[in-house]
Amino acid sequence: MKRLKSTALAALLLAAAAAHAADPNLGRNLAATCANCHGTDGKAVPGSGLDALAGESKEKLLQKLADFKSGDKPASIMHQISRGYTDEQLRLIAEYFAAQK
Amino acid sequence: MMLMKRRDFLKMSATAGAMASLYGCAAGAKAGGHVVVVGGGYGGATVAKYLRMWSQGGVQVTLVERNPTFISCPISNLVIGGDKTMEDITVSYDNLRNKWGVRVVQDEVLGVDTGKRTVTLAKGGSLSYDRLVLSPGVDFMFEQIPGLNNAATQQKILHAWKAGPQTVALRQQLEAMPDGGVYAIAIPKAPYRCPPGPYERACLVANYFKKAKPKSKVVILDANEDVQSKKPLFMKAWADLYKGMIEYRNNSEVKDVEVASNTAILEFDQFKADVLNVIPPMRAGNIAAKSGLKLVNNRWVDINWLSMESTSTPGVHVLGDAIFPAPTMPKSGHMANQHGKLAAAAILNLLAGQEPNPAPVVMNTCYSFVDSKNVIHVASVHQYDAATKLVQPVKGAGGVSAARNELEGKVALAWAKNIWADMLA
Numbered sequence: 001m002k003r004l005k006s007t008a009l010a011a012l013l014l015a016a017a018a019a020h021a022a023d024p025n026l027g028r029n030l031a032a033t034c035a036n037c038h039g040t041d042g043k044a045v046p047g048s049g050l051d052a053l054a055g056e057s058k059e060k061l062l063q064k065l066a067d068f069k070s071g072d073k074p075a076s077i078m079h080q081i082s083r084g085y086t087d088e089q090l091r092l093i094a095e096y097f098a099a100q101k
Numbered sequence: 102m103m104l105m106k107r108r109d110f111l112k113m114s115a116t117a118g119a120m121a122s123l124y125g126c127a128a129g130a131k132a133g134g135h136v137v138v139v140g141g142g143y144g145g146a147t148v149a150k151y152l153r154m155w156s157q158g159g160v161q162v163t164l165v166e167r168n169p170t171f172i173s174c175p176i177s178n179l180v181i182g183g184d185k186t187m188e189d190i191t192v193s194y195d196n197l198r199n200k201w202g203v204r205v206v207q208d209e210v211l212g213v214d215t216g217k218r219t220v221t222l223a224k225g226g227s228l229s230y231d232r233l234v235l236s237p238g239v240d241f242m243f244e245q246i247p248g249l250n251n252a253a254t255q256q257k258i259l260h261a262w263k264a265g266p267q268t269v270a271l272r273q274q275l276e277a278m279p280d281g282g283v284y285a286i287a288i289p290k291a292p293y294r295c296p297p298g299p300y301e302r303a304c305l306v307a308n309y310f311k312k313a314k315p316k317s318k319v320v321i322l323d324a325n326e327d328v329q330s331k332k333p334l335f336m337k338a339w340a341d342l343y344k345g346m347i348e349y350r351n352n353s354e355v356k357d358v359e360v361a362s363n364t365a366i367l368e369f370d371q372f373k374a375d376v377l378n379v380i381p382p383m384r385a386g387n388i389a390a391k392s393g394l395k396l397v398n399n400r401w402v403d404i405n406w407l408s409m410e411s412t413s414t415p416g417v418h419v420l421g422d423a424i425f426p427a428p429t430m431p432k433s434g435h436m437a438n439q440h441g442k443l444a445a446a447a448i449l450n451l452l453a454g455q456e457p458n459p460a461p462v463v464m465n466t467c468y469s470f471v472d473s474k475n476v477i478h479v480a481s482v483h484q485y486d487a488a489t490k491l492v493q494p495v496k497g498a499g500g501v502s503a504a505r506n507e508l509e510g511k512v513a514l515a516w517a518k519n520i521w522a523d524m525l526a
Contacts (some may be wrong), residue, residue, distance in 0.1 A: 023458035028155070028446075029458055032151070033463060035442075036523055084462075
């Protein structure tokens with residue numbers, strides 16, 4: 001029991017340390033990996049046919065990404081790309097795009 | 102006019118140090134300083150724009166590029182196949198200048214003094230930098246194909262592996278070739294720029310022949326043991342769309358050429374073509390070796406994956422095709438753009454006295470046309486791994502198209518519009 005507690009504490013401390021070490025611009029940097037296709041800051045070239053992500057709601061983006069990841073939503077390529085990111089990274093990306101106007 | 106402008110920014114860059122402290126005062130811990138970027142391709146244009154955008158103009162950026170406009174290698178095989186024009190793959194640097202405030206200088210860098218942190222320009226003068234980004238692409242190792250080791254023969258037997266005049270010239274050679282002729286494309290041993298590119302070109306030339314010169318043939322002389330990218334999808338396209346028209350020969354390294362007769366000389370064999378297209382072996386753009394950066398295999402720049410900084414030379418970041426890649430990472434324009442963003446983020450942190458992002462991610466998407474409309478892709482995602490200090494491909498992610506399809510043909514052209522805008526608009 002005691003050992004469990006200390007393990008939990010260690011995990012908490014580790015998580016805190018990791019959170020502390022994370023770059024404050026991590027969401028911005030991760031979202032920039034999407035910009036090649038979806039436009040700088042999610043502003044896709046109008047009429048290009050690719051989805052603009054800027055200003056989309058975080059919930060909607062996360063649901064879409066989760067469906068790509070699980071395979072529920074058919075895709076040509078996004079099922080393969082979404083699986084390369086952790087859920088936490090996808091959350092940061094969705095938050096960043098949701099905050100763009 | 103040009104001289105005046107250059108004198109102006111030379112003056113400015115001389116005061117970059119002073120400016121850095123000024124910006125530091127004005128914006129707290131934000132980054133300031135002067136970054137010189139050499140090469141305005143997929144990597145260099147991206148890092149220039151993102152440094153300006155992410156620093157909100159706090160960091161001064163000078164981009165040195167020898168060409169007046171950006172011409173894209175991706176999509177250029179469609180120009181060679183006759184489906185697109187040069188205009189379709191050419192983009193201006195005007196937005197980098199006017200919208201983002203990048204000083205774009207049409208010039209060539211002769212050398213770098215990494216101690217004094219200055220670069221020397223061919224047209225005269227020099228630039229000082231706080232951080233330097235080299236995005237020089239590749240240069241060809243013509244010395245490995247002696248017959249091609251002079252400027253005159255290089256105009257006859259083309260590589261067309263840098264989009265520009267050679268793209269146009271190869272198209273002209275194909276147009277001038279009589280029906281019943283043979284086009285041969287020679288692929289060097291990997292690693293080389295754009296792994297699927299030669300196979301895509303073979304498809305698009307065959308696609309042109311099918312329509313305009315149906316008795317003609319395409320022969321692929323591959324120095325490698327096997328097709329280097331999207332193999333099943335390319336093989337299926339060759340069998341389905343170009344039966345009897347495309348011939349693939351593996352282990353066929355071109356050792357030399359006989360220019361007068363358009364003959365490729367292989368180890369035990371020779372091959373005469375009507376249009377001979379030789380892609381020579383390549384290495385990091387010559388400025389990398391000239392700058393004294395540590396190279397792997399005497400060819401590719403060894404970099405630190407947290408910052409894209411040279412492992413041997415502090416303050417010099419290297420992007421794109423010129424680097425020694427991480428495992429399974431292709432030399433692609435898409436990847437160079439991702440390198441540009443990784444480097445921009447790291448440089449801004451470093452200029453502000455902070456550590457680079459400890460968990461960078463890059464990803465690749467590459468579309469290849471197998472005819473005018475149908476496309477196949479390969480994709481991958483690469484996450485930084487602290488144990489190996491490399492960005493490693495994520496297992497279970499990435500992959501290729503299930504089959505060639507027209508939807509991805511549309512997406513490929515949309516990809517081009519968006520990535521060009523991401524770099525240059």
